[in-house]
Amino acid sequence: xxxxxxxxxxxxxxxxxxxxxxxxxxxxxxxxxxxxxxxxxxxxxxxxxxxxxxxxxxxxxxxxxxxxxxxxxxxxxxxxxxxxxxxxxxxxxxxxxxxxxxxxxxxxxxxxxxxxxxxxxxxxxxxxxxxxxxxxxxxxxxxxxxxxxxxxxxxxxxxxxxxxxxxxxxxxxxxxxxxxxxxxxxxxxxxxxxxxxxxxxxxxxxxxxxxxxxxxxxxxxxxxxxxxxxxxxxxxxxxxxxxxxxxxxxxxxxxxxxxxxxxxxxxxxxxxxxxxxxxxxxxxxxxxxxxxxxxxxxxxxxxxxxxxxxxxx
Amino acid sequence: xxxxxxxxxxxxxxxxxxxxxxxxxxxxxxxxxxxxxxxxxxxxxxxxxxxxxxxxxxxxxxxxxxxxxxxxxxxxxxxxxxxxxxxxxxxxxxxxxxxxxxxxxxxxxxxxxxxxxxxxxxxxxxxxxxxxxxxxxxxxxxxxxxxxxxxxxxxxxxxxxxxxxxxxxxxxxxxxxxxxxxxxxxxxxxxxxxxxxxxxxxxxxxxxxxxxxxxxxxxxxxxxxxxxxxxxxxxxxxxxxxxxxxxxxxxxxxxxxxxxxxxxxxxxxxxxxxxxxxxxxxxxxxxxxxxxxxxxxxxxxxxxxxxxxxxxx
Numbered sequence: 001x002x003x004x005x006x007x008x009x010x011x012x013x014x015x016x017x018x019x020x021x022x023x024x025x026x027x028x029x030x031x032x033x034x035x036x037x038x039x040x041x042x043x044x045x046x047x048x049x050x051x052x053x054x055x056x057x058x059x060x061x062x063x064x065x066x067x068x069x070x071x072x073x074x075x076x077x078x079x080x081x082x083x084x085x086x087x088x089x090x091x092x093x094x095x096x097x098x099x100x101x102x103x104x105x106x107x108x109x110x111x112x113x114x115x116x117x118x119x120x121x122x123x124x125x126x127x128x129x130x131x132x133x134x135x136x137x138x139x140x141x142x143x144x145x146x147x148x149x150x151x152x153x154x155x156x157x158x159x160x161x162x163x164x165x166x167x168x169x170x171x172x173x174x175x176x177x178x179x180x181x182x183x184x185x186x187x188x189x190x191x192x193x194x195x196x197x198x199x200x201x202x203x204x205x206x207x208x209x210x211x212x213x214x215x216x217x218x219x220x221x222x223x224x225x226x227x228x229x230x231x232x233x234x235x236x237x238x239x240x241x242x243x244x245x246x247x248x249x250x251x252x253x254x255x256x257x258x259x260x261x262x263x264x265x266x267x268x269x270x271x272x273x274x275x276x277x278x279x280x281x282x283x284x285x286x287x288x289x290x291x292x293x294x295x296x297x298x299x300x301x302x303x304x305x306x307x308x309x310x311x312x313x
Numbered sequence: 314x315x316x317x318x319x320x321x322x323x324x325x326x327x328x329x330x331x332x333x334x335x336x337x338x339x340x341x342x343x344x345x346x347x348x349x350x351x352x353x354x355x356x357x358x359x360x361x362x363x364x365x366x367x368x369x370x371x372x373x374x375x376x377x378x379x380x381x382x383x384x385x386x387x388x389x390x391x392x393x394x395x396x397x398x399x400x401x402x403x404x405x406x407x408x409x410x411x412x413x414x415x416x417x418x419x420x421x422x423x424x425x426x427x428x429x430x431x432x433x434x435x436x437x438x439x440x441x442x443x444x445x446x447x448x449x450x451x452x453x454x455x456x457x458x459x460x461x462x463x464x465x466x467x468x469x470x471x472x473x474x475x476x477x478x479x480x481x482x483x484x485x486x487x488x489x490x491x492x493x494x495x496x497x498x499x500x501x502x503x504x505x506x507x508x509x510x511x512x513x514x515x516x517x518x519x520x521x522x523x524x525x526x527x528x529x530x531x532x533x534x535x536x537x538x539x540x541x542x543x544x545x546x547x548x549x550x551x552x553x554x555x556x557x558x559x560x561x562x563x564x565x566x567x568x569x570x571x572x573x574x575x576x577x578x579x580x581x582x583x584x585x586x587x588x589x590x591x592x593x594x595x596x597x598x599x600x601x602x603x604x605x606x607x608x609x610x611x612x613x614x615x616x617x618x619x620x621x622x623x624x625x626x
Contacts, residue, residue: 075598131468145564152460154566155444158598165563166556166594169482177597243479247560250478251458253467281479284490285388285471 002066005309006051006105009071009112009301010034012087015047018302019054022066022310024123028054029302040089048102066313067106068099069305071115075157080109083157108308112301114151114160116294117144118311119304120258124296129255133248134294135162137216137263140176141184141191147252150311163188167244186240189263192216196233205229220266234273242277250283260294267293315379318622319364319418322384322425322614323347325400328360331615332367335379335623337436341367342615353402361415379626380419381412382618384428388470393422396470421621425614427464427473429607430457431624432617433571437609442568446561447607448475450529451574453489454497454504460565463624476501480557499553502576505529509546518542533579547586555590563596573607580606 004027009016012034019028032050035042051068072095074085080096099107110118117134120126126134130149136142141163145152152159163184164177171181173194185191196214200207207229208222222230245257259270271291279287296303317340322329325347332341345363348355364381385408387398393409412420423431430447433439439447443462449455454476458465465472476497477490484494486507498504509527513520520542521535535543558570572583584604592600609616 143564147460147465148463150461150463152565154599155568156566156598156601158566158596159564161563161566161596161599164596165560167560179594179596247478247480248564250474251456251472251561251564252465253469253471253474255468281492283471283474283477283492285469286467286474288469 003064004060005066005306006054006068007302007304007306007309008047008068009115009305010043010047010073010088011112012036012073015043016298016302017047017050018299018306019058020306024303024306029299034088036087036089038089039091040085043088043090044095044098045102048099051103051105062104065105067108067309068103069115069308070095070099070107070109071112071301071305072109073112076109076111076153077157078153080107082109106309106312108305108312110151110305110308111144111153111157111160113142114144114153115304115308116142116260116296116300117146117160117258117304118151118307119296119300119302120260120294121146121149122307123303124258124300125260125292125294126256126258131252131254132256132258133162133245133252133254134258134260135187135245136261136294137187137189137259138261139189141187142261145252145254147254162244162248165244165247167240167247183240183244186237187244187263189216192219192233192237192263195236199229199233199236203229203232216263217266220269223269234269238270238273239277242274242279243281245274245289246278246281249278249286249289253286254289256290256292258292258294260297260300264293316377317373318379318619319367319381320615320617320619320622321360321381322428322618323356323360323386323401324425325349325386328356329611329615330360330363331612331619332371333619337616337619342612347401349400349402351402352404353398356401357408357411358415361412364416375417378418380421380622381416382428382621383408383412383420383422384425384614384618385422386425389422389424389466390470391466393420395422419622419625421618421625423464423618423621424457424466424470424473426455427457427466428617428621429455429573429609429613430459430473430571430617431464431620432609432613432615433573433607434459434462435620436616437571437613438573438605438607439569439571444565444567445569445571446475446558446565446567447571447573448500448558449574449607450500450502450572450576452502454500455574458565460567475557475561478557478560480553480560496553496557499550500557500576502529505532505546505550505576508549512542512546512549516542516545529576530579533582536582547582551583551586552590555587555592556594558587558602559591559594562591562599562602566599567602569603569605571605571607573610573613577606
């Protein structure tokens, strides 16, 4: 059995790379810039070069490497072809085939949000669970669904697009995806700011949020300080997210929801607002889902992509 | 390899039984009554007796039988234990273990709605797909989710409870489950009647529905005859179901939705109303899902339970 795995998380500005042993211990971790010019044509060769250099530096043999896992920001079809990754400049790109040709090592490819779910299950907040839903509340809302230990990638690579579940009928502004009333419009960092501004306009109550830059962090900091207006905003946020998670749980009955992304830095206080709404809306038989925080932060992608390789072996 | 499989669908009034070869051909099909008295204590012994008689009648050996699959109306946990099946009078019942003891043949157990999804994928409307969502629009709304050929049973056996997804915020009546605004309140046969009565009260327009017993069938028959009020009812029905299916597709990106149950007898006209709403609400990358009709009717359970056995072999 080969002894090492490369886990690669390809982002729009940098590529995070990890060298793992097969138990999931990190041996080395580094980054290279993402060169998106000319349709991102240098991205895969740059990654291959970095991997080949690392193998030489460590004096490994190619046979020592079980594989290279790659997490990419776009939909991935079954054979490792990425179908438009806007942030990388890619159109339809045969990532698996290209990496295998450039490195002479088997490669596995997954969507970054999906792969992060695998990472959190393996070594993060989802440890001990085999069916879970990762929801990343960041600039947008991403997600990954794992059922019985396996990723739900979807027929067109669009599995886990939780941020684009319709959760609100009377929304008038459009989401980036073109629909109206997507979870992302309320649960992302920018979504919370939107909710906050609406609430601050609607009421005249005093709030520390009137004297500061309104950010997701400022809202939850104010909640912790007992600010009533901030509590109203958190209630609305929790109501919408809890309702969305309840819809998912009624269909999938997962063991756990793992919450990550920048907004999750607010901590367990999020669950104080999400859980009551979840319990109000969920099918009673699926009420048992746990809510836990993601723990791997920006490393979820490299862990998850290493796990992609392990799962194929 | 053993040559035959029993597929058993345990309902509240009768038990449907099928004898299959391993290609899924039906060799024999029959029913026995479900005796629910005394906590349903006779149900499993009756089934075992009927199976043992059939084996004797056909002059098979026990080794010829690959297994017995059972579909039951209640949540099933991983080890074949049924956790309350109200319609059968059962509390916690170790169905797998009991059947194996009574027949001396391996048994597999699944929730009836989930198992029906497996049947429709194997031999019904879902053939050719490996990830699909079965939605049965009957007295209630049931469902089963299959991802990459495998059933999503859920952490507590409550996977596929699509009828209890929250889809409507401003509902005032409660669903059987205790929540308000469940898909079942609009998509079931009784749900359609409810929608129809509301619409008939709201408008004074003429409609054939004012001169007949309002049923789901009557509504869709009237739609086919161009009745405007019936069309309004169908639009509301389609709007709500399409929205619910869009939520599911944004999370799972399945290849197909398979629609069964009594309401589905209305035929493809249902999709004329469901699909436009689906497309309005779904994440664009998951728009490709097909809508097809279930074809096995009441036999979905015996087919699916036979497939449960095959999948374990």
